[in-house]
């Protein structure tokens with residue numbers, strides 16, 4: 001998961017540690033492309049047996065799923081994501097305009113990610129409910 005500076009501020013406050021400590025403990029990557037450190041084969045450090053331990057303050061990339069630009073753009077991507085996300089295609093329908101608004105927030109937060117290779121880089125899914133209409 002990639003994180004914004006707002007995500008870092010919110011998560012570090014929630015965990016009652018400094019932003020620098022949060023960055024040291026949980027992040028890797030360069031400024032503008034900071035993401036959770038996650039050893040290969042491991043889950044997100046905040047995923048516990050009963051779910052996301054930072055649910056109320058989780059990163060934008062998590063909270064915006066499945067309304068990611070690449071998923072809205074391609075039905076095949078949505079079908080693939082739905083294979084591992086039990087929340088997709090369930091629950092009340094979500095208006096496409098509302099979904100696009102969420103996707104636009106993500107694009108604005110991570111302009112570098114939404115080039116032609118975006119789909120491969122941000123494929124990791126988390127949780128989500130609703131269905132794109």
Ligand code: SF4
Pocket residue numbers: 001044045046047048051052053054055058059062126127
């Ligand atoms: S929603 Fe999932 S990926 Fe995001 S912080 Fe929570 S456990 Fe981690």
